[in-house]
Amino acid sequence: MVHIRFEGRSYDVTESQIGITESMTDAAIKQQLARHLEVSENRFKDYVCDRRPSGDLIVRPEAVYG
Numbered sequence: 001m002v003h004i005r006f007e008g009r010s011y012d013v014t015e016s017q018i019g020i021t022e023s024m025t026d027a028a029i030k031q032q033l034a035r036h037l038e039v040s041e042n043r044f045k046d047y048v049c050d051r052r053p054s055g056d057l058i059v060r061p062e063a064v065y066g
Helices: 026-037
Strands: 002-006 009-013 047-051 057-061
Touching (some): 026 047, 026 057
Parallel strands (some): 002 057
Antiparallel strands (some): 002 009, 047 057
């Protein structure tokens, strides 16, 4: 499962729905997400791909503390 938190909205999709695999780099995942959401890849530049031990993937804005 892929959980995407993008510009205040949450999306849950399967890897096959957006064409990603476990071996893909973060950059490749963001590229596929941009295609899926029909937005510019640049809009994901400050996002992180958090791979969970369960196998799930969370794509979210980078957390800024301080």
